[in-house]
Amino acid sequence: MECVFGLVGNDFAVVAADTSAVHSILVHKSNEDKIMILDSHKLIAASGESGDRVQFTEYIQKNVALYQFRNGIPLTTAAAANFTRGELATALRKNPYFVNILLAGYDKETGPSLYYIDYIATLHKVDKGAFGYGSYFSLAMMDRHYHSGMTVEEAIDLVDKCIMEIRSRLVVAPPNFVIKIVDKDGAREYAWRESVKDATVASA
Amino acid sequence: MSIFEYNGSALVAMVGKNCFAIASDRRLGVQLQTIATDFQRISKIHDRLFLGLSGLATDAQTLYQRLVFRHKLYQLREERDMKPETFANLVSAILYEKRFGPYFCQPVIAGLGDEDKPFICTMDSIGAKELAKDFVVAGTASESLYGACESMFKEDMEPEELFETVSQALLSSVDRDCLSGWGGHVYVVTPTEVKERILKGRMD
Numbered sequence: 001m002e003c004v005f006g007l008v009g010n011d012f013a014v015v016a017a018d019t020s021a022v023h024s025i026l027v028h029k030s031n032e033d034k035i036m037i038l039d040s041h042k043l044i045a046a047s048g049e050s051g052d053r054v055q056f057t058e059y060i061q062k063n064v065a066l067y068q069f070r071n072g073i074p075l076t077t078a079a080a081a082n083f084t085r086g087e088l089a090t091a092l093r094k095n096p097y098f099v100n101i102l103l104a105g106y107d108k109e110t111g112p113s114l115y116y117i118d119y120i121a122t123l124h125k126v127d128k129g130a131f132g133y134g135s136y137f138s139l140a141m142m143d144r145h146y147h148s149g150m151t152v153e154e155a156i157d158l159v160d161k162c163i164m165e166i167r168s169r170l171v172v173a174p175p176n177f178v179i180k181i182v183d184k185d186g187a188r189e190y191a192w193r194e195s196v197k198d199a200t201v202a203s204a
Numbered sequence: 205m206s207i208f209e210y211n212g213s214a215l216v217a218m219v220g221k222n223c224f225a226i227a228s229d230r231r232l233g234v235q236l237q238t239i240a241t242d243f244q245r246i247s248k249i250h251d252r253l254f255l256g257l258s259g260l261a262t263d264a265q266t267l268y269q270r271l272v273f274r275h276k277l278y279q280l281r282e283e284r285d286m287k288p289e290t291f292a293n294l295v296s297a298i299l300y301e302k303r304f305g306p307y308f309c310q311p312v313i314a315g316l317g318d319e320d321k322p323f324i325c326t327m328d329s330i331g332a333k334e335l336a337k338d339f340v341v342a343g344t345a346s347e348s349l350y351g352a353c354e355s356m357f358k359e360d361m362e363p364e365e366l367f368e369t370v371s372q373a374l375l376s377s378v379d380r381d382c383l384s385g386w387g388g389h390v391y392v393v394t395p396t397e398v399k400e401r402i403l404k405g406r407m408d
Contacts, residue, residue: 089266093305116239122211122261124232124240135237 002047003134003166003174004034006102006114007142007158008127009150012183013104013112014190015045016159018134018174030198035180039064039074042105043180043187044084047131048119049098056097060084077105081115081123088121096120100131106182137169138162152181156190163193205235207308208329212383213245213258214345216353216374217314217324219338220366223394224322226254226314227374229345230402231386232261241386241407249275250285251398253315254391255295258343259329260308267307270298288315288323292333299331306330310342320395345384348377367392367401375405 006015021032035045036057044060046053063083068074075083081103091097096119103115116122116129128142141162150158159179167173175196180189214229232243246256247268255271257264274294278286286294292313299307306329317323326340327333334340338357341349352373361369371390378385388403 085265089262092262118234118262120260120262121265122232123265124243124261126240129239139237 001133001170001172001174002034003130003132003138003170003177004045004047004100004102005130005135005138005142005159005162006045006104006128007146007150007155008104008112008114008148009152009155011106011111012152012155012181013043013106013114014152014155014159014179014181015043015102015104015114016163016177016179017045017047019176019178019192020174021050030174030176030196033178035178036061037180037187038080038103038105039068040186041074041107041182042077042080042103043182045102045104045180047100052097052099056087056099057101060087076107076110077103077113077115078107078110078125080105081117081125085117085121085123088117088119092121102129102131104182104187106184106187108184112183133170133172134162134166134174137165141165160193167195208259208310209344209383210235211259211261212381213343214349214374214378214381214384215245215256215258215310215312215342216349216370216377217256217312217326217340218353218357218366218370218373219322219324219336221360221362222320222322223363223366223392224314224316224324225363225366225370225390225392226256226312226324227370227388227390228256228258229343229374229378229384229386230389231384233383238386244389246389246391247272248398249291249315250279252393252395253286253288253291253313254393255291256312256314256342258310258312263307263309267298267309267311271295274298288313288317291315292323292325292327296327296331296333299327299329303330312340312342314393316393316395343384345377345381348380349373352377363392363394363399367399371401371403375403379406
């Protein structure tokens with residue numbers, strides 16, 4: 001089952017997601033990146049139905065870019081989160097998207113922020129959030145060790161603690177995770193946590 | 205599980221002497237899991253009118269946005285704020301529009317009408333208004349709230365005593381309901397000021 005979680009630190013926000021693409025009992029790939037870089041200072045970590053996940057996050061990404069082209073300034077994280085919620089809410093009673101989203105961003109005026117948006121378009125600004133079966137473990141870990149104003153090292157340590165907990169206690173634990181961070185210097189990949197690499201293909 | 209019990213909520217509004225109080229719990233949950241303990245269920249429409257929305261959080265957010273939109277248009281056209289009775293009719297009409305595909309919310313409306321007379325009402329998810337002279341309740345803890353309010357309510361309470369009564373009724377009721385709680389949010393509104401207070405109850 002897909003695990004996505006994130007937290008807000010001192011002047012950054014970090015999100016982590018598992019990287020397995022699964023259909024029934026088959027693992028298609030174990031290096032699927034589920035955290036999209038929405039724009040220079042925003043990350044969107046999504047979990048749920050794989051087709052909806054890719055389609056919906058790309059749709060949001062392109063619309064966020066369009067706003068910047070039209071208006072010359074980028075959207076704030078709050079605005080992007082509310083736009084995302086609006087799209088999910090409009091589709092909810094027609095053709096719902098089964099995608100859960102953690103939207104992390106950094107704004108110069110307001111600092112880092114993390115938004116919890118579930119698939120039925122419930123929006124809430126949080127300090128720590130998680131989706132999936134892994135949330136039972138990662139939220140508990142974060143409730144215990146999180147405090148406001150964590151440094152990057154402390155936050156990554158906490159993320160690693162959550163990953164260890166998921167790996168050891170979840171029966172269908174995903175083996176690999178990707179961690180991405182967003183701060184004043186922008187949104188970027190921070191690290192991978194791999195315990196299983198895809199088998200290399202022998203050359204023909 | 206009922207869709208009304210998906211997120212969990214508790215709301216109560218009470219009438220005092222030329223004042224009213226409206227209070228809610230602070231939990232946002234997804235069935236058995238708690239997502240946040242600082243969720244705002246009560247919103248200000250204008251200085252003398254407050255709206256609380258219990259039930260499904262996504263519909264509460266959508267409904268709130270639609271109502272704020274309608275009220276702002278009203279303010280532009282009429283050049284004044286809406287009376288609570290008028291607002292209640294508006295909410296009722298908007299809910300009944302969706303009679304065969306409703307918003308899964310139960311609103312609680314509290315305001316000061318003409319001559320500072322307090323007005324409270326609640327309605328079901330399809331807009332059936334229930335006016336009351338003393339108190340109204342909504343949410344997953346509504347049955348406990350009915351009992352607590354009925355026994356603790358007195359006519360013509362001053363703002364301070366009203367605050368105490370509403371707080372005790374709310375906290376004791378949410379303690380009997382696993383889906384609501386994690387503190388309380390109380391607004392006591394008099395013709396001259398609005399006092400907002402956070403309650404610390406059993407944090408479970």
